[in-house]
Amino acid sequence: MARPATDFATRLHSQGFRLTPQRQLIMDAVRHAARHVTPDEVYAAVHRQNPAISRATIYRTLDFLCEMRLIHALYWGGQMYYEIAAEQPHHHLVCRGCGVMVECAPDLLQIVVDVVEKKHRFTIDMDHVALFGLCRHCRGQGKKSKK
Numbered sequence: 001m002a003r004p005a006t007d008f009a010t011r012l013h014s015q016g017f018r019l020t021p022q023r024q025l026i027m028d029a030v031r032h033a034a035r036h037v038t039p040d041e042v043y044a045a046v047h048r049q050n051p052a053i054s055r056a057t058i059y060r061t062l063d064f065l066c067e068m069r070l071i072h073a074l075y076w077g078g079q080m081y082y083e084i085a086a087e088q089p090h091h092h093l094v095c096r097g098c099g100v101m102v103e104c105a106p107d108l109l110q111i112v113v114d115v116v117e118k119k120h121r122f123t124i125d126m127d128h129v130a131l132f133g134l135c136r137h138c139r140g141q142g143k144k145s146k147k
Helices: 005-014 021-031 039-049 055-067 106-120 136-141
Strands: 071-076 079-084 090-095 101-104 128-133
Touching: 005 021, 021 039, 021 055, 021 079, 039 055, 039 079, 055 071, 055 079, 071 090, 071 128, 090 106, 101 106
Parallel strands: 090 128
Antiparallel strands: 071 079, 090 101
8 A cells, every 4th residue: 555645745844854845746746557657657747747857857856765664666668667666565577578556565585584684694675676587377388488
């Protein structure tokens, strides 16, 4: 479940930052998307509201919001995709054949996390994880993974 809009301002303020009108528009564009969005899609949505906001501002703000952990980024197929950071860990299975993204329950990865943390004494950031492979359909079709 995505965080409520009021939480964005609170989180930024707690880190010493403001929720500027530009940041709000960009957050809203990502939050209101029904799926992962590209920077170009965010730009188009924001540009309809405020044509004065540049692409450079969109990219800088998306990076900043990722650093603040308000949104998550997923790089796939030569393209960056963004979504609002969920309150709970949020994972995806991404098909390299057809590009479909499916949500994966975080508890399914917990055994791997526990083993890696114990063996390597390394704490894993599990807020957002993407696992790449082939979906059932593409495996059945004998498709090869795209790079």
